[in-house]
Amino acid sequence: MNARILSIVVAVVVVIVLVANATFQVMPGNRALLLQFGRIVGDDYGPGLHFKIPFVQDVEIYDGRILTLDNQTQTMTTSDKQNLDVAYYTKWKIADPDTYYKAAGGQELVAMDRLSAVLSRGLRAEFGRDTEDQLIATAGHSILKGLNEETLAQVKALGISLVDLRISSVHLPSQMLDGVYAQMRADRETLAAGKRAKAEVAAATTRADADAKAGQVLAAAHLKAEEIRGEGDAQAARVYAQAYRQDPDFFSFYRSLRSYQEAVSKGGNIVVLGTDSPFFKYLHGVGAGK
Amino acid sequence: MAWNEPGPGRDPWNRGPQGGGKGPQLPDLPKLLKKLRTLLGLSGSKGRPPSASLAGLVVVAIVVVWLFSGFYTVDAQERGVVLRFGSIARVAQPGLGWHLPWPVGRVTMVNVTKVRQASTQDTLMTKDHNLVDAGMTIQFRVSSARAYLYHVADPDGTLTQAAKSALRSVVSGYDVDAVLGNAQQEIGIKTRQLLQHTLDEYQTGLQVTDVSLNNVQPPQQVQAAFADAIKAGDDATKLQGAAESYAHARLPRANAQAAEEIAAAHAYADRVVASASGEKARFDAVLAEYQTAPKATRDRLYADALREIIQDNRIVLVGSAGTAVTLNVRTGTQVPAESATTLPPPATPAVKAPETSGDNGSGARSRERDGGSR
Numbered sequence: 001m002n003a004r005i006l007s008i009v010v011a012v013v014v015v016i017v018l019v020a021n022a023t024f025q026v027m028p029g030n031r032a033l034l035l036q037f038g039r040i041v042g043d044d045y046g047p048g049l050h051f052k053i054p055f056v057q058d059v060e061i062y063d064g065r066i067l068t069l070d071n072q073t074q075t076m077t078t079s080d081k082q083n084l085d086v087a088y089y090t091k092w093k094i095a096d097p098d099t100y101y102k103a104a105g106g107q108e109l110v111a112m113d114r115l116s117a118v119l120s121r122g123l124r125a126e127f128g129r130d131t132e133d134q135l136i137a138t139a140g141h142s143i144l145k146g147l148n149e150e151t152l153a154q155v156k157a158l159g160i161s162l163v164d165l166r167i168s169s170v171h172l173p174s175q176m177l178d179g180v181y182a183q184m185r186a187d188r189e190t191l192a193a194g195k196r197a198k199a200e201v202a203a204a205t206t207r208a209d210a211d212a213k214a215g216q217v218l219a220a221a222h223l224k225a226e227e228i229r230g231e232g233d234a235q236a237a238r239v240y241a242q243a244y245r246q247d248p249d250f251f252s253f254y255r256s257l258r259s260y261q262e263a264v265s266k267g268g269n270i271v272v273l274g275t276d277s278p279f280f281k282y283l284h285g286v287g288a289g290k
Numbered sequence: 291m292a293w294n295e296p297g298p299g300r301d302p303w304n305r306g307p308q309g310g311g312k313g314p315q316l317p318d319l320p321k322l323l324k325k326l327r328t329l330l331g332l333s334g335s336k337g338r339p340p341s342a343s344l345a346g347l348v349v350v351a352i353v354v355v356w357l358f359s360g361f362y363t364v365d366a367q368e369r370g371v372v373l374r375f376g377s378i379a380r381v382a383q384p385g386l387g388w389h390l391p392w393p394v395g396r397v398t399m400v401n402v403t404k405v406r407q408a409s410t411q412d413t414l415m416t417k418d419h420n421l422v423d424a425g426m427t428i429q430f431r432v433s434s435a436r437a438y439l440y441h442v443a444d445p446d447g448t449l450t451q452a453a454k455s456a457l458r459s460v461v462s463g464y465d466v467d468a469v470l471g472n473a474q475q476e477i478g479i480k481t482r483q484l485l486q487h488t489l490d491e492y493q494t495g496l497q498v499t500d501v502s503l504n505n506v507q508p509p510q511q512v513q514a515a516f517a518d519a520i521k522a523g524d525d526a527t528k529l530q531g532a533a534e535s536y537a538h539a540r541l542p543r544a545n546a547q548a549a550e551e552i553a554a555a556h557a558y559a560d561r562v563v564a565s566a567s568g569e570k571a572r573f574d575a576v577l578a579e580y581q582t583a584p585k586a587t588r589d590r591l592y593a594d595a596l597r598e599i600i601q602d603n604r605i606v607l608v609g610s611a612g613t614a615v616t617l618n619v620r621t622g623t624q625v626p627a628e629s630a631t632t633l634p635p636p637a638t639p640a641v642k643a644p645e646t647s648g649d650n651g652s653g654a655r656s657r658e659r660d661g662g663s664r
Contacts, residue, residue, distance in 0.1 A: 025376030029440030199526030203533035214544030221548030232559020
């Protein structure tokens with residue numbers, strides 16, 4: 001009985017192994033290549049279960065999704081002789097597993113290395129045709145169309161198809177950076193100075209306008225005040241004239257006396273008089289009337 | 291064994307081709323058990339060797355465990371991508387499911403509702419050749435589990451890459467003031483659109499829900515200059531404000547001054563006229579007196595005036611012969627001629643004091659006069 005059990009078990013195991021080796025699964029997103037003693041015998045397998053000759057035939061599975069070649073930086077010289085560090089990334093996938101295997105031995109790193117070299121040559125030529133501004137303007141867009149025929153043929157020879165190629169950044173060398181910063185500072189300073197100057201002019205104008213208006217008001221008031229004073233003076237003069245008209249001689253006598261009194265009323269003055277002054281006329285005697 | 295031979299569309303329970311998208315039925319366990327029991331000789335048929343039963347039991351156990359490994363649960367947030375023989379069988383909805391166990395089938399869970407976040411930080415060039423440092427936050431989720439798993443390698447990384455590129459492109463269309471100021475929302479929207487377009491081109495199976503800029507600043511090397519430009523704006527506003535408040539106050543102030551001046555003029559006019567009227571009234575009274583007795587009135591007036599002038603002031607009489615003498619009427623002193631040619635200093639206390647002019651009107655004054663008598 002034990003032998004029988006054993007043989008059943010062995011048979012089962014053998015069958016399982018055979019079955020396992022006679023089939024292979026291709027996951028979605030993968031590409032597969034069937035090799036027989038190193039020779040390619042099949043390369044077009046969609047996702048699912050497929051059959052092969054066990055042990056005689058081997059299958060190679062590749063990641064067939066869109067892959068990324070990144071961290072590529074090139075120092076390019078543009079047509080206007082600017083040196084720029086350009087970083088770009090490439091989206092690629094396996095176009096033809098057959099060619100891919102033959103070109104890179106099916107190893108992804110090797111393939112990327114070769115692709116990187118091909119693209120950098122192609123891009124250097126392409127970027128060399130642009131000016132600095134043109135180059136910066138292409139950032140964020142696909143520059144796939146900019147690759148020339150030769151580069152595309154070389155890519156195809158790797159069994160690869162390019163999905164996208166974009167500049168991820170354009171970095172200026174440090175001397176250029178300094179220049180850019182200096183320009184930025186200068187622009188800002190001009191802007192600041194302009195703002196301040198404009199504001200000062202506007203403020204001065206506002207003040208001047210206000211002063212002008214105020215001046216007008218004051219001038220008008222001054223004029224009016226003078227008129228009023230003049231009116232007052234005229235009125236006073238009229239009053240005096242009225243008085244005067246009543247008796248001109250007496251009026252002038254009286255006024256003169258009054259003004260002498262007022263002039264020296266506070267005392268502390270020195271009055272210098274000649275002894276023959278009419279002021280002292282009456283000192284000699286009250287005789288001489290007027 | 292014939293009954294579990296696999297084949298496309300056939301499962302071990304011999305049910306034939308399944309409809310697409312429907313889960314396989316759970317195995318009909320009672321019937322299965324009965325078959326097994328018959329096979330193992332446990333249901334009362336001719337006795338089999340015990341070791342065979344044991345081996346059979348072990349095999350059955352292994353098979354059962356293997357089958358049970360095909361159960362899976364899909365969380366509410368997730369979808370399960372089920373593969374069978376390497377091709378996609380279905381995308382399973384939340385709940386309990388079963389697939390053919392490994393190596394035939396497998397399931398990968400993908401979270402399709404959770405919104406994840408990616409951030410970038412970069413120095414970008416603006417349209418007017420200025421540089422700005424900008425950070426960006428992208429929120430995204432998986433929209434297609436199938437594409438997410440099997441179309442692009444490293445879809446998350448791809449998103450970040452494409453986002454940086456998109457932002458660069460969008461920012462290069464704006465001037466630095468706009469980027470630092472009020473264009474950030476617009477830039478976010480445009481970047482999101484460009485990014486989504488790119489991701490759809492690659493078929494990443496990702497959906498961008500939001501792109502927003504944060505921490506947008508001029509590079510550190512020029513921050514001082516930028517800050518000063520802003521300050522200049524503030525200074526300008528302050529200057530304007532000061533000028534305006536000056537202007538606002540100016541006119542009222544001028545009006546007040548004007549009113550004051552006119553009021554003063556009025557006051558002056560009134561004063562002058564009142565003074566004149568007062569004078570006239572006084573004159574009228576004296577005139578009336580004069581008209582009754584002219585000479586007497588004149589003399590009286592004259593004498594009064596004279597007295598008033600003399601009593602409070604120093605009088606220097608200059609004689610016709612050139613001599614002079616100073617009279618101090620109040621104290622009755624007389625300074626001799628020689629010393630009197632020099633005029634004494636004015637405002638000496640002895641001469642002043644109008645308060646003491648209460649002495650006027652008295653005839654009790656000694657008056658001396660020298661020389662030059664006419």
